[in-house]
Amino acid sequence: MTLVLAFSIAVMFGAGAYLLLKHDLIRVVAGMVLISNAANLFIMSAGLSKGSAAIYPLPEDGSVSDPLVQAMTLTAIVISFGVSALLLSLVYRVYQTHRSVDIEQLAVAEEVETRQREEAVAEAEEEVPVAEEEEMALAERGANPVPVSVSESEDR
Amino acid sequence: MLVLPLAICWFSAVGLAILDGRRPTVAWTAVGALTAAFASIIVLATDVISGQPQQVVAGGWLPGVGIVLRADALGILFAIVSLGVLLAALLFETLGGVRSRSFPSLVMFLATGLTGLFLTGDAFNFYVFFEISMIASYVLTAYGEERRQLRAAAIFAVVNLLGSVLFLIAIAALYHITGRLDLFGIGARITEVPSRTVVLSAALVFVAFSVKLGLFPFHFWLAAVYTGTRPAVAAILSGAVANIGAYGLLRFGAELLPRELGFSSPALLVIGSASILYGGLQALSRNTLPEVLAYSSIGQAGYILLALGIGEQVGYSAAVLFAIVNSLNKGLLFLSENLRGWLVGAAFAVGGFSVAGVPPAAGFVSKAALFRAGIAEGSVLLIILIFLGGALSFIYMLRSYQRRFWVPEAPPDGQPAAHGSSPLRVRAIVVALALLVIALGVWPEPLLALSRDAAAVLPPVSVESAR
Numbered sequence: 001m002t003l004v005l006a007f008s009i010a011v012m013f014g015a016g017a018y019l020l021l022k023h024d025l026i027r028v029v030a031g032m033v034l035i036s037n038a039a040n041l042f043i044m045s046a047g048l049s050k051g052s053a054a055i056y057p058l059p060e061d062g063s064v065s066d067p068l069v070q071a072m073t074l075t076a077i078v079i080s081f082g083v084s085a086l087l088l089s090l091v092y093r094v095y096q097t098h099r100s101v102d103i104e105q106l107a108v109a110e111e112v113e114t115r116q117r118e119e120a121v122a123e124a125e126e127e128v129p130v131a132e133e134e135e136m137a138l139a140e141r142g143a144n145p146v147p148v149s150v151s152e153s154e155d156r
Numbered sequence: 157m158l159v160l161p162l163a164i165c166w167f168s169a170v171g172l173a174i175l176d177g178r179r180p181t182v183a184w185t186a187v188g189a190l191t192a193a194f195a196s197i198i199v200l201a202t203d204v205i206s207g208q209p210q211q212v213v214a215g216g217w218l219p220g221v222g223i224v225l226r227a228d229a230l231g232i233l234f235a236i237v238s239l240g241v242l243l244a245a246l247l248f249e250t251l252g253g254v255r256s257r258s259f260p261s262l263v264m265f266l267a268t269g270l271t272g273l274f275l276t277g278d279a280f281n282f283y284v285f286f287e288i289s290m291i292a293s294y295v296l297t298a299y300g301e302e303r304r305q306l307r308a309a310a311i312f313a314v315v316n317l318l319g320s321v322l323f324l325i326a327i328a329a330l331y332h333i334t335g336r337l338d339l340f341g342i343g344a345r346i347t348e349v350p351s352r353t354v355v356l357s358a359a360l361v362f363v364a365f366s367v368k369l370g371l372f373p374f375h376f377w378l379a380a381v382y383t384g385t386r387p388a389v390a391a392i393l394s395g396a397v398a399n400i401g402a403y404g405l406l407r408f409g410a411e412l413l414p415r416e417l418g419f420s421s422p423a424l425l426v427i428g429s430a431s432i433l434y435g436g437l438q439a440l441s442r443n444t445l446p447e448v449l450a451y452s453s454i455g456q457a458g459y460i461l462l463a464l465g466i467g468e469q470v471g472y473s474a475a476v477l478f479a480i481v482n483s484l485n486k487g488l489l490f491l492s493e494n495l496r497g498w499l500v501g502a503a504f505a506v507g508g509f510s511v512a513g514v515p516p517a518a519g520f521v522s523k524a525a526l527f528r529a530g531i532a533e534g535s536v537l538l539i540i541l542i543f544l545g546g547a548l549s550f551i552y553m554l555r556s557y558q559r560r561f562w563v564p565e566a567p568p569d570g571q572p573a574a575h576g577s578s579p580l581r582v583r584a585i586v587v588a589l590a591l592l593v594i595a596l597g598v599w600p601e602p603l604l605a606l607s608r609d610a611a612a613v614l615p616p617v618s619v620e621s622a623r
Contacts, residue, residue, distance in 0.1 A: 020318070025310065032317055039321045039328070046332035068337070069328075072280055076324060079287050086294060087313055094310055097303045106307055110380070113304060118443055121559070 369401025431458025
């Protein structure tokens with residue numbers, strides 16, 4: 001029984017970790033859900049017993065299970081439920097703004113925006129006096145984002 | 157009395173959640189509530205520090221059976237600093253104009269989580285409050301809701317959630333080993349167990365808090381998040397939320413698992429050193445101010461670990477002192493990130509000096525404490541390393557000051573607000589923080605005494621005996 005539980009926790013955690021390494025943010029969230037549930041099972045396994053009820057007034061005959069782990073697991077389930085909902089809504093907002101949930105494309109976007117900021121800093125240091133010129137330059141860059149190849153973003 | 161700050165934060169957070177935080181009255185209500193909570197924490201602190209630690213057991217159960225809220229010098233000190241930084245950031249954002257309806261409420265939820273976490277005496281409740289504050293900060297990271305902030309929030313949430321789950325597993329394992337959940341009980345029973353059964357949970361606890369703190373091998377999320385969020389949120393994350401990591405390492409490492417801390421001290425020293433050097437060198441190579449500050453945070457986290465690795469009272473009090481001064485510094489620097497005007501320049505310079513550990517600022521006191529700990533350890537290498545880290549941080553702070561305040565007119569990001577000086581009210585907060593940093597540097601005695609009191613909470617033995 002304990003071995004089966006340990007094995008299933010391991011499988012769940014492993015599968016979650018595998019999904020966490022995927023490029024798709026939805027799969028990442030799914031991986032987080034699996035890992036949280038593996039943790040819930042682990043808490044249950046901390047007070048594992050078979051067949052007894054978890055009730056405080058001790059019965060005259062027989063044993064009781066540890067009720068505390070069940071209370072903890074319940075709390076942990078509620079928390080992981082809330083966090084999963086939050087993560088999904090966050091991913092949805094990312095999708096709304098980027099039209100993509102692929103981590104690599106997000107990294108490309110990050111790279112482009114970072115480069116724009118750095119160029120703005122460099123320009124500020126070179127004393128571009130007229131603000132309008134800079135605005136025009138910014139608008140131009142906005143229209144034609146600096147091309148960044150995927151391989152470059154992988155190097156980071 | 158112990159429940160009061162928690163209750164104020166919690167009820168006001170729930171109440172504010174249904175109101176529109178963009179309206180000034182609502183935001184000011186939040187400021188008022190947080191001030192009240194802050195004041196009650198300070199009143200509590202005067203009781204705790206002058207006398208015994210205070211304790212409340214929920215539901216009238218016996219201690220050890222019921223859930224315990226417990227205030228001792230270590231927790232209360234961290235609570236004061238974290239709430240102070242939160243208050244400064246909330247005031248900053250309120251004066252500058254809140255941009256989303258949930259911001260004041262989220263800050264209050266974060267305050268609830270942090271207060272609870274620093275004042276709890278129960279390992280599982282620690283996790284619950286930890287999650288409350290983390291969930292609030294995931295949403296806060298997305299504050300502003302531009303593309304960068306959303307990306308930052310996604311990274312932050314996934315990485316830190318993994319850290320939280322590891323921590324939960326560690327707590328379950330500790331419960332399995334000791335059969336107790338109250339911190340005192342765990343600490344008392346853990347010594348009866350052979351160390352090899354505990355070491356895995358100790359490693360999990362260490363990883364979980366290192367992720368929070370942003371130490372070197374676990375830092376990868378930090379730069380993207382701190383640079384992506386808005387200044388007030390970055391100040392909250394590095395000034396208040398990062399304290400969870402430092403406090404957790406002290407509470408769980410030094411109090412509950414002193415044996416494991418003792419024999420892993422070489423590893424802590426190596427990781428801390430790597431963190432200092434990596435953070436310093438990366439900060440030196442970055443061009444934009446937020447990035448410099450983000451990598452600087454990684455370097456500063458290394459010092460805390462270094463002090464923890466040195467151990468003993470002298471090391472613990474240096475760690476407490478460093479964590480506190482560092483959160484003030486980072487709060488100050490991140491808040492002044494986008495402001496302009498000579499007052500802000502002066503405040504930023506104070507923050508920069510403090511990070512580098514130059515005398516008039518509080519950073520000097522914490523660096524001096526670290527040197528003292530290094531000398532007590534008797535390792536020349538450590539002292540050289542602390543000095544080298546300080547030199548690196550001096551160079552990168554000077555460079556970013558130069559870039560930030562010595563450039564004429566054209567603003568780095570092209571924001572309209574950056575032309576001319578920022579509103580006086582907003583600048584006043586930054587200046588007040590800077591004055592506080594200077595005051596603590598000029599008159600460090602109260603802070604030193606507090607950090608000694610806080611370190612005295614932790615068991616003085618063990619690090620030597622374990623070697």
